[in-house]
Amino acid sequence: MPSSRSLAALVGIVLSGLALSACQDQASGQVVARNGLRLVETLSNPSIHGCHRFPEGVTHVNNQTQSSLLLYTTPDCTVPQGGQSTYLDIGAADQVVSATGLWRSFSFAPE
Template sequence: MSVSPSWSALAGVVVLGATLTACGQGEALGTIDTRNAKKELVETISNPRVDGCHRFRAGVTHVANYTVNDLVLYPTADCTEPPGGQSTYLGTQLADTVAPSQGTWRSFTIVH
């Protein structure tokens, strides 16, 4: 039994709709890989929610953003900028490594 072109198109629309619905429900589709100063994998975060502050399990020195959203990285655990410190903007599909003198990143928010 062959599938007609109209059924194939309908199936494509359903898949696209499901994907867009997932985005609309507040998830940054993709993964975030984090590493420590020894370049060891600390954690991989999959499809994080776009709202709120997210903490890393440990301080990290390298973040690779493989999500569909940009990130803001913070040196504090509560997504705030300490006096004299600064956050780091990390675009989608990019990676960044903190300078050794700057310490580690401890949290992030998702730009949406």
């Protein structure tokens, strides 16, 4: 029976590895977006890949994840000519200044 135990151990290791690698594609925690005092969206464990679009423009973003964010005033995570993105660190909150306009999307900053 040693071979069946070895096979079971190997299967367990493979499954653990798959579970751990799947978690690396997500930011652990929440991104909370508000427009004024009104809650617009709460994203739990969002994917760290790609652009995330808010359903509407937001004035406040709380980054309660374990990864840093980049906030954009465009819906497609691009920086408009003459503009810039806003860096939001782990565990930080930020609100729009009137000169930039509302935030419409975010992506995760490269680590």
